Amino acid sequence: MKALAVVLAALAVSALPTFAHARQVAEPATADCTTFDGLTAGTAIRHTERDDGLGDIKLATPSSVVGDFYIYNEIYVSGPCATHLTQYQFSTFSFGAVALQALDGGKWQFIPNASSGFYLDDRAIPPSGAHPDGIAGTFQGAIGVDARGHGVKYAGIWQDGQRSSVYLFTRREDGSFTGVAQLLTAASAIRRLSYVPSPDTMLGGLNVLQDVADGVKITGIEWNLCPHIADCAANW
Numbered sequence: 048m049k050a051l052a053v054v055l056a057a058l059a060v061s062a063l064p065t066f067a068h069a070r071q072v073a074e075p076a077t078a079d080c081t082t083f084d085g086l087t088a089g090t091a092i093r094h095t096e097r098d099d100g101l102g103d104i105k106l107a108t109p110s111s112v113v114g115d116f117y118i119y120n121e122i123y124v125s126g127p128c129a130t131h132l133t134q135y136q137f138s139t140f141s142f143g144a145v146a147l148q149a150l151d152g153g154k155w156q157f158i159p160n161a162s163s164g165f166y167l168d169d170r171a172i173p174p175s176g177a178h179p180d181g182i183a184g185t186f187q188g189a190i191g192v193d194a195r196g197h198g199v200k201y202a203g204i205w206q207d208g209q210r211s212s213v214y215l216f217t218r219r220e221d222g223s224f225t226g227v228a229q230l231l232t233a234a235s236a237i238r239r240l241s242y243v244p245s246p247d248t249m250l251g252g253l254n255v256l257q258d259v260a261d262g263v264k265i266t267g268i269e270w271n272l273c274p275h276i277a278d279c280a281a282n283w
Contacts, residue, residue: 080128083157090126103234114272122265129262179224211237
């Protein structure tokens with residue numbers, strides 16, 4: 048359980064530092080989103096706790112197939128650099144090739160090579176990749192969320208007009224797909240998903256990135272992939 052506590056602590060961002068300069072300081076045309084000064088001058092981040100399940104994201108009913116989950120926070124990234132946000136994990140915000148990581152004491156660390164600060168998913172399926180059929184909308188890609196002997200679990204995005212849906216599915220060794228089940232729906236388009244696994248449990252964090260009027264919203268979802276151990280053998 049100590050390892051689980053470490054993961055939960057890493058996922059928690061209630062003490063995110065606030066940038067010293069609000070986005071009004073820099074105009075969009077002059078913000079340099081590739082440098083520390085440019086990012087901090089041209090970006091504002093606001094954190095809110097959420098566990099009511101309200102908003103445009105609606106979670107599916109927990110089950111032995113999809114697991115158990117709840118929305119625990121939302122992070123809003125605004126300013127001219129917000130559109131460059133590509134990923135969020137472990138209190139680290141990736142803006143393309145560079146990233147900012149939240150540190151203790153309200154400080155930030157600049158990461159020149161963004162990939163070095165992230166859990167990398169080498170099992171991701173691109174939009175052009177093979178995926179389950181029969182789901183409304185256009186497949187936008189999928190990320191790996193867990194691996195077991197019977198195949199690899201994925202969370203994939205399907206976009207239908209302005210609405211998006213995320214489905215859980217398994218890709219077996221022969222390339223076939225099974226266990227397709229809806230995880231959530233969103234009233235607006237989902238830009239990207241990221242998943243942070245626990246090192247020794249089925250608990251993890253799913254982050255949903257969406258474009259909003261003044262930037263990007265990150266919805267953090269705590270996800271227990273297998274809340275009932277007895278169900279794991281049958282469904283995983």
